[in-house]
Amino acid sequence: MPSRKKKMISDHVITRLPAYLRVLNELAASDTERISSQGLGKIMGLTASQIRQDFSYFGTFGQQGYGYQVVALRNEIAKIMGLDRNYQAVLLGTGNIGQALLEHLDFSVSGVHIKAAFDVRRELIGTDIAGVPVLDAHDLMTYCQAEGVDIAINCVSAESAQRAAEHAVEAGIRAIWNFTNTVLTVPDHVVVENIFFSDSLQRLEYYLSDMLDSE
Amino acid sequence: MPSRKKKMISDHVITRLPAYLRVLNELAASDTERISSQGLGKIMGLTASQIRQDFSYFGTFGQQGYGYQVVALRNEIAKIMGLDRNYQAVLLGTGNIGQALLEHLDFSVSGVHIKAAFDVRRELIGTDIAGVPVLDAHDLMTYCQAEGVDIAINCVSAESAQRAAEHAVEAGIRAIWNFTNTVLTVPDHVVVENIFFSDSLQRLEYYLSDMLDSE
Numbered sequence: 001m002p003s004r005k006k007k008m009i010s011d012h013v014i015t016r017l018p019a020y021l022r023v024l025n026e027l028a029a030s031d032t033e034r035i036s037s038q039g040l041g042k043i044m045g046l047t048a049s050q051i052r053q054d055f056s057y058f059g060t061f062g063q064q065g066y067g068y069q070v071v072a073l074r075n076e077i078a079k080i081m082g083l084d085r086n087y088q089a090v091l092l093g094t095g096n097i098g099q100a101l102l103e104h105l106d107f108s109v110s111g112v113h114i115k116a117a118f119d120v121r122r123e124l125i126g127t128d129i130a131g132v133p134v135l136d137a138h139d140l141m142t143y144c145q146a147e148g149v150d151i152a153i154n155c156v157s158a159e160s161a162q163r164a165a166e167h168a169v170e171a172g173i174r175a176i177w178n179f180t181n182t183v184l185t186v187p188d189h190v191v192v193e194n195i196f197f198s199d200s201l202q203r204l205e206y207y208l209s210d211m212l213d214s215e
Numbered sequence: 216m217p218s219r220k221k222k223m224i225s226d227h228v229i230t231r232l233p234a235y236l237r238v239l240n241e242l243a244a245s246d247t248e249r250i251s252s253q254g255l256g257k258i259m260g261l262t263a264s265q266i267r268q269d270f271s272y273f274g275t276f277g278q279q280g281y282g283y284q285v286v287a288l289r290n291e292i293a294k295i296m297g298l299d300r301n302y303q304a305v306l307l308g309t310g311n312i313g314q315a316l317l318e319h320l321d322f323s324v325s326g327v328h329i330k331a332a333f334d335v336r337r338e339l340i341g342t343d344i345a346g347v348p349v350l351d352a353h354d355l356m357t358y359c360q361a362e363g364v365d366i367a368i369n370c371v372s373a374e375s376a377q378r379a380a381e382h383a384v385e386a387g388i389r390a391i392w393n394f395t396n397t398v399l400t401v402p403d404h405v406v407v408e409n410i411f412f413s414d415s416l417q418r419l420e421y422y423l424s425d426m427l428d429s430e
Contacts (some may be wrong), residue, residue, distance in 0.1 A: 012227065014418060014421055014422075015418065017417070017418075017421065018411070018413065018414035018415075018417040018418065019411075019414065021417065022398075022411075022413075022414075080421075081417050081420055081421045081424070082420045082421055082423065082424025082425075083417060083420055085420070085424060087420060087423065095315065096311045096312070096314045096315030096318065096319075097311070097312070097315040097319075099311045100310065100311030100312040100315060101412070103311065104311075104312075104372075104373075104396075105396070105412055105413070106413070107416075109413055110413055110416045110417050110420060111420070112416060112420070150423065151419065151423070157319075158319075174423060174426070174427070175419055175420075175422070175423040177415070177416060177419050181319075181320070183237075189426070191419060191422045191423050191426055193415055193416070193418055193419035193422065195410065195412070195415055196233070196234075196237075197316070197320055197410070198233065198237075198320070198321070198324055198325055199230075199233035199234065199237075200233075200392070200408055200410055201322075201325045201327060201392060201408070202232070202233040202236065202296050202298060202325050203229060203230065203232075203233065203408055204366065204390055204392050204406060204408035205296055205297045205298055205300070205302060205325060205326070205327070205390075206229055206232065206295075206296045206297055207229075207390070207406045207408065208297065208302065208365065208366070208389060208390040208406050209296070209297025209300060210297075211389070211404070211406055212389070
């Protein structure tokens with residue numbers, strides 16, 4: 001069994017785990033039973049030895065010469081990532097981004113359940129978006145304490161971002177998925193994962209410049 | 216002068232460059248003239264030696280004992296990333312995500328100009344979103360060839376994602392910023408930068424599980 005000594009796993013490996021999961025899900029869907037580290041490396045754009053090194057953090061999945069069992073490896077990675085814990089989430093701010101996430105993102109792939117969305121706009125409270133009820137933002141604390149919510153998806157405006165994060169933390173939330181393009185200040189016992197759109201766009205510009213320069 | 220030998224820079228450093236830029240912009244805004252590698256490291260959550268190592272890829276910015284000049288360093292990083300090239304972009308698909316980007320993202324920070332958005336929905340064609348005209352998707356090729364467009368921001372549905380990417384490539388586009396949660400297949404001369412929402416959510420779950428396990 002892979003150990004749970006997660007602290008020792010480097011951030012670079014953790015960044016690759018969701019990509020492994022995506023590839024393994026596709027392989028499982030196409031009924032591939034086993035894959036070698038060479039085969040997996042080719043799909044992932046990594047060397048076979050990088051693949052073996054990544055997986056060595058979690059114990060042994062593969063058998064020399066037989067490759068990895070696709071479904072077992074996928075389930076083990078999902079477990080290592082905590083996707084089997086069925087976290088409960090709420091979404092704060094039902095503007096365009098919030099709506100897009102509720103309507104188009106398959107949260108079940110990640111084992112996350114969106115219980116409710118919160119907004120301050122009177123005309124939205126009481127409606128639902130893709131089956132998720134929109135509740136009054138003033139009731140966030142009462143709701144979270146009664147329902148046990150782990151994750152807040154912060155989709156409010158940049159101006160309200162820090163305040164919304166503080167409300168969520170006061171309500172006992174332990175993780176914030178941050179879409180506000182703002183750096184949030186939170187206590188040490190709260191995890192923040194940022195989607196910084198500009199960072200991604202700037203990486204694109206870097207690789208584009210690099211390609212154009214080398215022509 | 217920093218060299219342009221970009222190929223030698225590791226992806227991990229490139230991933231950090233936008234974060235450096237964000238921090239340096241904030242320092243410049245608060246009139247900080249110089250910062251030491253220790254000071255910058257503290258803000259970035261890195262050691263002073265990691266900072267010095269990252270910047271060593273680009274030549275020397277700092278002077279031993281005097282720290283880095285904030286504005287000069289910021290401008291040099293922006294140049295290295297190609298943000299001074301004023302890339303022209305179009306946005307494909309004006310659903311929730313596309314609208315959110317047009318309305319809320321400050322593209323000027325990254326030196327990108329959004330010239331037009333494209334959609335197939337008759338009722339949207341001819342309108343504008345945050346000052347950006349919405350044009351007929353059938354005119355994409357003609358438009359790009361006439362106007363010289365570098366980047367396509369792919370915000371169409373997952374089902375149309377690959378087809379939209381192929382149209383963009385045929386129209387001469389060299390880079391795709393991909394919001395479709397789909398793996399795109401493109402020729403080697405085209406750069407793709409993905410925003411995979413589920414990958415980010417799964418990282419959040421990993422770090423949350425890790426924190427809860429260590430309590």
